[in-house]
Every structure is written in C-alpha cells, then in structure tokens.
Amino acid sequence: MSELSGLGIRGLRVSFDGFTAVDGVDLDVRPGDLRFLIGPNGAGKTTLVDAVTGLVKAQGSVRFGGEELLGRSVHRIARSGIGRTFQTATVFEELTVLQNLDIAAGAGRGMLTMLRRRKGVPEPVARALETVGLADLADTLAGTLAHGQKQWLEIGMLLVQDVRLLLLDEPVAGMSHDERQATGELLEHISEERTVVVIEHDMDFMRSFARSVSVLHAGRVLSEGTVAEVQADPRVQEVYLGHAAVGDTTLGDTALGDTPLGNAPLGNAALGNADLGDTGPELPDEPEPAGGTPGGLTGAAVQEVRGA
Amino acid sequence: MTLPTLFKDPSARAWTGVGAAAVALFAVAPLALSDFRLGLLAKYLCTAMVAVGICLAWGRGGLLTLGQGVFFGLGGYAMAMHLKIADAGPGNLPDFMQLYGTATELPWWWRPFGNPLFALAATVLLPMAVAAILGSFIFRRRVKGAYFAILSQALAAAFAIWLIGQQATTGGTNGLTDIQGFFGYDLDDPVNQRMVYFVIAAVLLLLIVLVRQLMHSRYGELLVAVRDSEERVRFLGYDPANVKLVAYVVAAGTAGLAGALFVPAVGIISPAMIGIVPSIEFVIGAAVGGRASLAGAVLGAIGVAWAKTALSEEFPAAWTYFQGLLFIVALAFLPGGLVSLAGIVRRRRASHGSGDAGGNMDGGRDGDAGGRADGDTVGNAGEEKAPAVPLGGAV
Numbered sequence: 001m002s003e004l005s006g007l008g009i010r011g012l013r014v015s016f017d018g019f020t021a022v023d024g025v026d027l028d029v030r031p032g033d034l035r036f037l038i039g040p041n042g043a044g045k046t047t048l049v050d051a052v053t054g055l056v057k058a059q060g061s062v063r064f065g066g067e068e069l070l071g072r073s074v075h076r077i078a079r080s081g082i083g084r085t086f087q088t089a090t091v092f093e094e095l096t097v098l099q100n101l102d103i104a105a106g107a108g109r110g111m112l113t114m115l116r117r118r119k120g121v122p123e124p125v126a127r128a129l130e131t132v133g134l135a136d137l138a139d140t141l142a143g144t145l146a147h148g149q150k151q152w153l154e155i156g157m158l159l160v161q162d163v164r165l166l167l168l169d170e171p172v173a174g175m176s177h178d179e180r181q182a183t184g185e186l187l188e189h190i191s192e193e194r195t196v197v198v199i200e201h202d203m204d205f206m207r208s209f210a211r212s213v214s215v216l217h218a219g220r221v222l223s224e225g226t227v228a229e230v231q232a233d234p235r236v237q238e239v240y241l242g243h244a245a246v247g248d249t250t251l252g253d254t255a256l257g258d259t260p261l262g263n264a265p266l267g268n269a270a271l272g273n274a275d276l277g278d279t280g281p282e283l284p285d286e287p288e289p290a291g292g293t294p295g296g297l298t299g300a301a302v303q304e305v306r307g308a
Numbered sequence: 309m310t311l312p313t314l315f316k317d318p319s320a321r322a323w324t325g326v327g328a329a330a331v332a333l334f335a336v337a338p339l340a341l342s343d344f345r346l347g348l349l350a351k352y353l354c355t356a357m358v359a360v361g362i363c364l365a366w367g368r369g370g371l372l373t374l375g376q377g378v379f380f381g382l383g384g385y386a387m388a389m390h391l392k393i394a395d396a397g398p399g400n401l402p403d404f405m406q407l408y409g410t411a412t413e414l415p416w417w418w419r420p421f422g423n424p425l426f427a428l429a430a431t432v433l434l435p436m437a438v439a440a441i442l443g444s445f446i447f448r449r450r451v452k453g454a455y456f457a458i459l460s461q462a463l464a465a466a467f468a469i470w471l472i473g474q475q476a477t478t479g480g481t482n483g484l485t486d487i488q489g490f491f492g493y494d495l496d497d498p499v500n501q502r503m504v505y506f507v508i509a510a511v512l513l514l515l516i517v518l519v520r521q522l523m524h525s526r527y528g529e530l531l532v533a534v535r536d537s538e539e540r541v542r543f544l545g546y547d548p549a550n551v552k553l554v555a556y557v558v559a560a561g562t563a564g565l566a567g568a569l570f571v572p573a574v575g576i577i578s579p580a581m582i583g584i585v586p587s588i589e590f591v592i593g594a595a596v597g598g599r600a601s602l603a604g605a606v607l608g609a610i611g612v613a614w615a616k617t618a619l620s621e622e623f624p625a626a627w628t629y630f631q632g633l634l635f636i637v638a639l640a641f642l643p644g645g646l647v648s649l650a651g652i653v654r655r656r657r658a659s660h661g662s663g664d665a666g667g668n669m670d671g672g673r674d675g676d677a678g679g680r681a682d683g684d685t686v687g688n689a690g691e692e693k694a695p696a697v698p699l700g701g702a703v
Contacts, residue, residue: 053543055539073547074539074542074543075542075543075544075545075546075547078542078543078544078545079545083543083544084543086540090537090539090540091537091540092532092533092536092537092540093536094532094536095529095532095533095536099529099533100533102526102529103526103529103530103533103541103544104544106526106530107544107545107546108545109526113526114525114526114527114530115521115522115525115526115527116525116526117521117524117525117526118525118526118529157544161544161545
C-alpha cells in the first residue's frame with residue numbers, strides 16, 4: 001500500500017432536474033482520518049459519496065492524493081484507490097466469500113491470469129479474511145451470510161481492492177450492539193493505514209469511533225470538527241432539534257413543549273429514536289417536558305447535544 | 309478414486325461427462341442410427357454448439373442473446389460461399405448467379421472466400437469481429453436486459469431481410485443451396501457425410517471443454533458477478549462492458565462455427581435458418597435444459613431440436629405453439645431448466661427427511677430469488693438473471 005492520502009472537495013454541486021442535492025460543499029478529510037458524515041435524511045450525504053465515486057455527475061472539484069476525480073468513469077475512480085459500500089450490502093450472492101474477495105482483488109489482473117482458474121488463496125485475500133473475521137466462512141455462498149457478515153465482507157472487499165479511501169454508507173445499520181462494536185474497532189484498525197469516511201445515523205456509534213465529524217444539511221456542510229465541537233454547535237442543534245431550541249438560552253419546558261420540537265422535526269431527524277433512547281441515563285434529574293410529545297426522548301436529545 | 313468421491317469432485321464429474329458424451333457420439337450413435345438419423349443428429353449438434361455459447365453469455369453473463377442467428381448465419385454463409393465457389397470450379401460463377409445475376413464475374417466481396425483458409429478463418433473470426441463491434445457499442449451505452457434482447461432480435465431480422473434483398477449475390481430467399489462438395493469430398497457419399505458428423509461431434513466436445521474452462525476461470529467468476537450486480541463490479545475497478553463483451557464475442561464465435569458446420573451437414577443455408585424464429589429456437593433449447601449449466605444447455609438444445617423433427621413430422625401445425633409453450637413454461641416455472649429438477653427433488657427429499665413440512669422446498673427457492681433481489685439496490689433490476697446454480701456443477 002502506498003502512503004496515506006487525503007480527500008479535498010471544493011465547491012461540489014450536484015443537481016437532479018432542478019433539485020440541488022449537494023449545494024457547494026467544501027470538505028477536507030486529512031490522510032488517515034476516520035471521518036463521520038452525519039445529517040438528516042436528504043442532507044446529501046449519499047449523493048456526496050455518489051459524486052466522489054463517479055456515480056452521479058457533479059460540478060466542482062474532488063481531489064484525492066493530488067488527482068482530480070471528477071469527470072472520470074466509475075471504474076477508473078475505483079482504480080485510483082477509492083472504494084465504497086452501499087446502504088444495503090451488495091455482495092455477489094451466488095459466489096462464495098472467497099470468490100467475492102478474489103474478484104475484488106483482481107481489477108489489475110492481466111488477461112492470462114483472468115483466463116486461468118484460481119489456485120489457492122491469494123495472500124491479500126487470506127489477510128482480509130482474517131481481518132474481517134470471515135476466514136471460517138470462506139467457502140460459504142455470500143448470499144447465505146448474515147446481514148452483518150455481508151457488511152464485513154464488503155469491507156474486506158475494499159481491503160483486498162487495496163483502496164486508500166473507504167467510503168462506507170451506514171456500515172452498522174441493522175447490526176447488533178456487539179457487531180457495531182466489532183465494526184467500529186475494525187474501522188479504527190483500518191484507518192491506521194487508510195483514510196475512512198463513514199456515513200452514519202447511529203449517534204452512539206459516531207460518538208464512540210469518530211475522529212472527526214462533518215454535519216451536512218440541505219446539501220451544505222453545516223459544521224465540522226470533533227464530536228464535542230459539533231455537538232456544541234448551535235446550528236447543529238437547530239437542524240436536529242428544530243428552531244425553538246436555538247437561541248433559547250435556557251432549555252426550558254416551554255421550548256420543549258413547543259410544537260416545532262414535537263414529532264415533526266424529530267421524526268425526520270437522523271438522530272433516530274433508538275439512539276436518543278440510549279442517552280436517557282445521562283439526565284436523570286431533568287424534568288420531563290410538558291406537552292403530549294414523546295417527550296422523554298426529545299428532552300434527552302437536546303440535553304445531550306447541549307451538554308456535550 | 310471411488311465412485312462416490314468421483315461424483316463429488318466437479319472437475320472429475322465433468323471429465324466423466326465429456327467421456328460419456330464422447331462414447332455416445334463416436335461409438336453408440338454411429339452404430340445405432342441410420343445414415344439419415346445420423347445426419348439429423350449432426351444438425352442437432354450444430355444447434356448444441358450455439359447453445360454452448362448461449363450458456364456462457366446468457367446463463368453466466370445474463371445476456372439474453374435472442375439474435376444468435378446473425379452469427380450462425382455469418383459463419384454459415386462464409387462457409388457456403390467458399391463451397392459454392394469451389395463447386396463452380398475456377399473461372400465459373402456459382403449456379404444461382406448465372407440464373408439471377410447480371411454480373412459476369414464474382415462480386416469483390418465474394419472473392420476472398422475462394423481461398424479455403426480465408427473462408428475457414430472467416431467462419432469464426434467474422435462473427436466474432438461483428439460481435440465485438442456491435443457489443444462495444446451496445447455495452448458501452450449500457451443497453452441491458454430486455455432492451456438488449458430486443459436489439460439482438462432486431463439485428464437478426466435485419467440481417468435476414470438484407471440477405472433476402474440481395475438476390476443476385478446471396479441467393480435471396482433461397483439462400484445458398486445444393487452444396488455438393490466439402491473441401492474436395494463429395495457430400496452425397498454417405499461415408500463423407502459420416503466424416504462430417506464426426507467432425508461436428510469433435511468440434512462440439514472441444515467447444516464444451518473450452519467454454520467450461522472459461523466458466524471456471526477467474527473470468528467466469530467475474531462474469532457471474534457482473535450478471536448479479538453490474539454496478540458493484542464497476543466500483544471494484546472493472547469495466548463491466550468489457551467483461552460482457554468477451555462472453556458475447558465467444559458466444560458469437562461458437563455460433564459462427566456451428567453455422568459453418570451446419571452447411572456441409574445439411575447442404576444449404578438460407579435466411580429462414582438465421583432469422584428471428586431460429587434465433588429464438590436456439591435459446592429455447594438452452595432454457596429448457598438449463599441455461600447456466602453446459603450439460604443442461606447442450607442436452608436441452610439437442611432434445612428440443614429432436615422434438616422439433618419428431619413432432620413436426622406428426623403435427624406440423626401444432627409444433628410452433630408447443631415450442632412457444634415450452635419456452636414460457638421453462639422460464640416461468642423452471643428457470644434453472646431440467647437440470648435444476650435434480651436439485652429441487654434433492655432439496656424436497658432432504659426437507660421431508662428432516663421432518664420439515666413440504667413448504668420448505670418453496671422456501672428454498674424463494675429464498676434464492678429474494679436474496680438476489682436484495683442485492684439489486686444498485687440498480688440493475690431489469691437484468692436477466694439465471695437461477696441459483698452452483699458454479700461447480702457444469703458439464
């Protein structure tokens with residue numbers, strides 16, 4: 001593997017039929033970072049990754065390790081060391097785990113190698129099998145793997161592909177707590193040698209493993225920094241929690257009881273109820289907010305964001 | 309190696325299959341069949357060669373090649389043109405040109421086919437070159453699924469119509485008929501007809517071995533990956549257009565060779581043998597037998613071609629309907645073809661054996677389909693897909 005490279009995005013803009021999904025994003029990910037991209041649904045996170053990987057047309061500039069990526073075809077961008085996963089694990093269901101990894105390792109293979117049968121397990125494939133913990137399942141059809149295992153297989157495919165930048169779209173969605181923990185540790189390990197960008201809705205996961213965070217909202221970067229910095233940013237609170245909470249110095253019952261803080265903003269917000277529920281123990285003495293909202297969650301979330 | 313282990317190792321099983329096929333084709337068939345029936349078998353084996361290519365392109369690559377008649381025709385006409393020139397003798401025009409044409413000498417594009425080496429090479433290379441050109445346009449424009457099938461079909465129609473329009477140089481609707489000799493051998497002689505049969509059988513076996521090697525190579529694995537999730541392959545740094553192109557070109561080559569050998573076996577090539585209907589018939593055989601398995605596709609092609617002769621002798625009018633029905637039934641209810649029956653029966657037995665209710669078998673099949681649908685999020689939902697057939701089991 002060559003040296004670490006960083007990602008530099010300038011003025012990135014993506015529109016579909018007049019709707020601007022990504023609206024002038026500037027984003028720098030330094031080499032070896034473990035960056036989380038968060039933001040409400042529709043903020044443009046996945047579209048941003050689509051643009052970087054060449055899946056959608058975009059204006060602006062995306063440079064990785066000094067090379068301009070925009071305008072290249074998908075497979076050329078992949079060959080310049082950028083790999084991604086999708087929200088739904090996309091593995092080759094009718095091939096074995098080993099075959100999946102072998103294909104991922106082979107984009108640079110010559111014609112003669114391609115026309116011959118695979119003999120044994122290539123060394124990088126064996127290493128990736130160990131790293132993602134699927135060595136025992138090497139000969140299993142990928143379609144029969146559990147959901148979490150498929151996600152790990154995808155990460156393993158990126159490793160054998162030897163990408164220098166991993167763009168992961170919700171890698172822990174649908175995983176159990178233990179699986180999330182294992183995935184997070186895996187990502188920390190991977191980011192020692194590669195740059196990792198993770199789109200994630202799971203705030204606990206983000207808090208545990210992010211080295212830096214970018215918050216996207218309505219196609220723009222709203223805030224950027226460490227987890228603590230981002231959580232303290234009033235603009236972030238506004239996006240996640242609605243207008244009433246912001247500018248209100250005391251986070252009183254009134255604010256929480258207000259309709260903007262009610263179901264609508266949170267229902268859409270990416271924070272998701274499950275994550276918010278987890279934060280409950282941090283505010284044992286906070287009074288329950290008034291009003292008929294599913295308030296415990298709301299209160300907890302606001303408190304959590306402000307108090308961090 | 310004991311018998312049970314022999315049948316577990318896919319490679320050993322494949323070689324056993326090829327060996328058994330060789331015995332059947334070279335020993336049993338010539339002894340058991342009359343010259344007339346052996347000649348018919350030679351014709352069926354040509355269809356099976358086309359099916360070998362379809363198995364690769366459609367079964368493994370998901371490319372529903374509904375226009376293989378084009379390549380079959382290119383190979384067939386290339387061979388027939390040479391044989392007509394040779395039949396006519398030096399300095400003479402082929403018979404139909406003397407009848408219909410106004411030309412006093414061979415058209416320029418006929419002349420190279422007077423050379424036997426050129427003509428032989430052209431039977432394979434011409435279809436492959438045409439497929440390479442067409443394919444690179446089609447796959448780079450990302451034409452796939454049903455659109456690809458319709459386009460292939462349109463090409464077959466266009467080629468047949470063009471041939472019909474060129475009465476003076478291609479023989480028009482009649483095609484190139486009444487072929488007498490094959491590189492100096494008289495085709496009316498039963499001994500030579502037998503030789504043609506042996507050549508066809510040998511070429512078929514060779515193609516099966518070659519294509520099987522291709523299917524089990526790294527390329528073969530990649531082709532299945534492209535079939536099941538083209539976008540994902542692109543993100544791994546491959547250009548799926550090139551992967552599909554190879555399968556398409558190889559399939560065109562097998563079809564061209566089949567067409568070339570069909571000519572001495574049958575003595576004629578005409579637009580009616582390469583248009584839309586024969587193009588669909590090539591696919592039906594593979595579909596009925598099992599498109600993802602070489603053994604299934606080859607036996608299916610021979611079986612359907614045999615059934616066509618047998619049934620159309622008895623019920624000439626009903627055959628077309630029966631054939632259409634066969635295609636629909638195979639695709640709708642047995643997408644893996646007849647070879648998949650064994651697996652289904654085994655699964656059913658296993659589920660009964662373990663005391664599970666019979667519904668389990670449906671669960672198994674639905675599970676396969678459902679799993680694949682999940683993988684489709686990247687966006688090739690319209691793509692043709694073969695049923696779950698383990699890669700090991702071909703031939």
